[in-house]
Amino acid sequence: MISILGSTAIAAAAVSSLAGLIFLLRGRGRGDQRLIDRGHRAVIALFVAVTAAVVALEVALIGVDFSVRYVAANINRATPLLFRIIGLWGALEGSILLWAWVLAGYAALVAVRYRGRHQETVPLALAVLLGITSFFLLLMLGPANPFGRLSPAPPDGRGLNPLLANHPLMAVHPPFLYLGYVGFAVPYAFAVAALLSRTLRDEWMTVTRRWTVAAWSFLGVGIILGAWWSYEVLGWGGYWAWDPVENAAFMPWLVATAFLHSVMVQERRQLLRLWNHALIIVTFLLTIFGTFLTRSGILGSVHDFTQSLIGPLFLIFIGAVLVFSVGVLLLRRDEVRDTGSLPAYVSRESLFLLNNVVLLAIAATIFVGTTFPLLAEAVAGVKLTVGPPFFNRLTVPLAMALLVLMATATLLPWGPAPRGALRRFVGPGLLSAALVAVLSVAGVRGLTLGALAVIIFAAAAQLAEFHRGARAMGRAEGRPYPLALVALFSANRRRYAGYLAHLGLALVLAGVAASSAYRTESDHTVSRGEAFSVPGYLLRYDGAALSRHPDKLVVAAAVSILPPTALEAVPSRPAAAVPALATLYPSERLYPQQRTPIPTPAVRSTWRGDLYLVLLAVGPDGAVVLKVITNPLVPWIWTGGLLMALAGLISIWPGRRG
Amino acid sequence: MAGTARLAGLFAVIVLVAAASPAPALARSSGLDEQVRAIASRLRCPVCQNESVADSPSELAAQMRALIRTKLEEGESTETIVAYFISRYGEWILLDPPRQGLGWVLWSAPAVILVVGLAAAVRFIRRRVRPASTEAGAREDWDG
Numbered sequence: 081m082i083s084i085l086g087s088t089a090i091a092a093a094a095v096s097s098l099a100g101l102i103f104l105l106r107g108r109g110r111g112d113q114r115l116i117d118r119g120h121r122a123v124i125a126l127f128v129a130v131t132a133a134v135v136a137l138e139v140a141l142i143g144v145d146f147s148v149r150y151v152a153a154n155i156n157r158a159t160p161l162l163f164r165i166i167g168l169w170g171a172l173e174g175s176i177l178l179w180a181w182v183l184a185g186y187a188a189l190v191a192v193r194y195r196g197r198h199q200e201t202v203p204l205a206l207a208v209l210l211g212i213t214s215f216f217l218l219l220m221l222g223p224a225n226p227f228g229r230l231s232p233a234p235p236d237g238r239g240l241n242p243l244l245a246n247h248p249l250m251a252v253h254p255p256f257l258y259l260g261y262v263g264f265a266v267p268y269a270f271a272v273a274a275l276l277s278r279t280l281r282d283e284w285m286t287v288t289r290r291w292t293v294a295a296w297s298f299l300g301v302g303i304i305l306g307a308w309w310s311y312e313v314l315g316w317g318g319y320w321a322w323d324p325v326e327n328a329a330f331m332p333w334l335v336a337t338a339f340l341h342s343v344m345v346q347e348r349r350q351l352l353r354l355w356n357h358a359l360i361i362v363t364f365l366l367t368i369f370g371t372f373l374t375r376s377g378i379l380g381s382v383h384d385f386t387q388s389l390i391g392p393l394f395l396i397f398i399g400a401v402l403v404f405s406v407g408v409l410l411l412r413r414d415e416v417r418d419t420g421s422l423p424a425y426v427s428r429e430s431l432f433l434l435n436n437v438v439l440l441a442i443a444a445t446i447f448v449g450t451t452f453p454l455l456a457e458a459v460a461g462v463k464l465t466v467g468p469p470f471f472n473r474l475t476v477p478l479a480m481a482l483l484v485l486m487a488t489a490t491l492l493p494w495g496p497a498p499r500g501a502l503r504r505f506v507g508p509g510l511l512s513a514a515l516v517a518v519l520s521v522a523g524v525r526g527l528t529l530g531a532l533a534v535i536i537f538a539a540a541a542q543l544a545e546f547h548r549g550a551r552a553m554g555r556a557e558g559r560p561y562p563l564a565l566v567a568l569f570s571a572n573r574r575r576y577a578g579y580l581a582h583l584g585l586a587l588v589l590a591g592v593a594a595s596s597a598y599r600t601e602s603d604h605t606v607s608r609g610e611a612f613s614v615p616g617y618l619l620r621y622d623g624a625a626l627s628r629h630p631d632k633l634v635v636a637a638a639v640s641i642l643p644p645t646a647l648e649a650v651p652s653r654p655a656a657a658v659p660a661l662a663t664l665y666p667s668e669r670l671y672p673q674q675r676t677p678i679p680t681p682a683v684r685s686t687w688r689g690d691l692y693l694v695l696l697a698v699g700p701d702g703a704v705v706l707k708v709i710t711n712p713l714v715p716w717i718w719t720g721g722l723l724m725a726l727a728g729l730i731s732i733w734p735g736r737r738g
Numbered sequence: 739m740a741g742t743a744r745l746a747g748l749f750a751v752i753v754l755v756a757a758a759s760p761a762p763a764l765a766r767s768s769g770l771d772e773q774v775r776a777i778a779s780r781l782r783c784p785v786c787q788n789e790s791v792a793d794s795p796s797e798l799a800a801q802m803r804a805l806i807r808t809k810l811e812e813g814e815s816t817e818t819i820v821a822y823f824i825s826r827y828g829e830w831i832l833l834d835p836p837r838q839g840l841g842w843v844l845w846s847a848p849a850v851i852l853v854v855g856l857a858a859a860v861r862f863i864r865r866r867v868r869p870a871s872t873e874a875g876a877r878e879d880w881d882g
Contacts, residue, residue, distance in 0.1 A: 316793035323788045351866060379787070421868040430863050437855035445848035452835075452844045462840060465782045467790065467833025474848050602771075679795055696795070 086136035093129035204273035239673035260299025268364035297728030304721030328370030350420030508540035539586035577731035587720025611655035
């Protein structure tokens with residue numbers, strides 16, 4: 081029953097999508113406003129239909145209707161409600177449905193928001209969005225049907241992949257990722273529409289600026305939450321493995337970041353018009369490519385991938401989008417003219433160009449590293465691995481170069497640098513020199529010290545700009561400093577939100593640098609009541625307990641954190657008598673759908689870093705093997721990443737001056 | 739209570755079989771630990787998706803770490819040990835692809851991209867600079 085409803089909804093969505101496409105293109109061609117209005121209504125109908133399909137799948141998931149193959153394959157009766165709901169994005173077909181739903185939602189927002197405005201571009205942009213949606217609907221009508229049926233329905237389902245059912249972050253990470261990924265379709269659609277309709281000025285960019293920043297922020301949140309999830313669930317104490325799935329999300333974010341900067345050069349100097357079109361096209365292509373990488377099964381093996389139609393269909397779609405976009409770009413190449421000029425060799429504008437080069441070089445490096453094993457296997461039949469060492473060695477120097485550019489471009493004004501511009505470097509320079517000296521005394525050495533020096537300088541440059549602006553405003557308007565700071569921010573939200581995002585980046589990289597250089601890891605076999613120490617902590621194992629849950633068995637070891645000097649003060653004191661500061665419960669979880677138990681780490685965070693415990697094994701005598709990782713500054717990564725995304729949203733929040 | 743203990747025992751057996759990480763001795767040279775980790779983090783865990791032997795919780799990775807340890811204790815050099823794993827699994831086992839043959843394409847591509855990009859940016863800047871211009875766009879506190 082639900083299957084029929086769902087399939088009907090998807091068919092209705094496909095009809096709306098195609099009808100809308102025809103209405104919009106015809107209406108625009110004939111200048112027929114009634115047809116265009118009908119097209120707008122078709123977009124709304126599309127959204128309603130895809131929403132109905134999502135609701136149908138959710139009803140099947142929540143109601144454990146195993147006559148739907150997707151439900152039977154991905155959840156079972158023991159799956160808790162939250163994880164039944166998020167089963168929507170637990171596997172391929174549901175993810176495609178989510179993609180289509182988000183895209184239809186964006187299209188509907190565009191249709192509502194721009195009804196009767198921007199007559200030249202909006203119908204075309206909507207048509208482009210409908211074209212993309214049609215592809216995903218086609219996938220669902222064919223090889224990725226989320227409503228395929230099983231007859232007879234099995235008594236129980238297979239259950240969600242335990243790694244996905246193990247942490248509530250799985251409830252928020254994919255939706256944010258998709259909001260980001262799919263959000264870039266809007267600026268892409270407007271860019272293409274601007275080219276096609278020859279409204280070649282900068283209108284599309286200002287129209288879509290908010291959409292682009294929103295997509296960038298959501299994608300940033302998605303990436304950070306994904307890293308956090310992997311840290312909290314996978315149990316190796318790391319957050320980023322340069323896995324193709326991670327790279328797939330990171331690449332469009334990098335190119336979009338380049339776009340957000342070079343767009344400012346276009347707005348100010350009427351330069352880089354063609355370049356910015358190209359950047360947004362590349363960003364969008366990368367989001368499709370990322371969906372292809374993660375959803376076609378190509379990562380498992382190049383050979384698996386031909387077993388289903390989905391991979392080849394995706395490749396054809398990517399090829400079509402590529403040919404279409406590049407074709408449109410080439411067609412209008414001579415008409416998209418730069419009319420402005422640069423005022424000086426050394427200026428913020430020039431630094432933004434270099435920023436673009438570095439960001440794209442990072443993205444290209446990741447692209448080459450991610451696709452190389454696939455190409456080597458497909459073309460030369462050679463099996464190769466491109467792992468973290470490659471990515472780290474090449475992207476870390478580029479990231480440092482990026483930070484230097486970021487600091488310099490923040491301190492230099494637009495246009496020719498005035499006399500005395502160099503003086504702005506003194507404050508942040510001194511501040512960071514002092515901090516670096518402190519770090520050096522604390523024992524930080526070598527490349528880590530160098531990296532931290534660059535990071536601190538980049539952060540100090542942002543703070544200096546806040547300070548300089550607030551002081552000037554305080555003087556000019558006679559306000560006290562804190563109020564001046566607030567006034568400065570709200571008067572110039574876009575600019576200072578940008579600096580806030582830079583600060584977030586500095587926090588992220590400080591966390592990455594410190595946790596890469598000063599992570600410690602050790603394995604300990606301990607019996608009950610035994611105390612043991614790791615760098616910075618005194619720990620005691622207090623015994624293990626088993627608990628049964630409807631969907632899993634959990635064996636948790638209680639590990640107490642003791643005051644670090646508790647045993648030194650009274651050497652004869654038994655460890656068991658020391659009161660604990662806190663207790664952590666790393667566990668092993670056994671899910672019926674999985675043969676091997678899943679170690680689930682326990683993490684204690686402070687601003688200085690994390691204590692990360694993994695239960696490796698439990699012996700029959702109650703002794704356990706624990707992996708203990710100390711990981712400095714890791715919480716800075718989450719804080720910084722979320723700060724960046726928040727800064728993006730602050731900059732576009734509707735307000736008096738927008 | 740007794741039932742729980744029996745369940746715990748049962749579960750412990752499963753955990754032991756699955757994790758099968760040979761319980762590491764408490765006292766041992768941390769230098770050896772680091773050598774094992776250094777080698778293990780260069781190798782790909784053959785049964786995982788994109789995890790190193792050092793980081794993977796899988797049984798096979800644990801066995802490989804134990805093997806590396808044994809070989810180190812027998813006095814084999816890092817390169818001999820790595821070569822042993824290459825001979826068994828192929829170059830695919832290396833997380834860092836070799837810098838030869840096809841590998842060169844990979845390692846040089848980013849540098850080529852960076853150089854081409856920088857050259858293009860410098861060329862663009864040189865062609866576009868008209869130092870005299872001080873148009874309206876150059877206001878300092880502009881806000882879009």
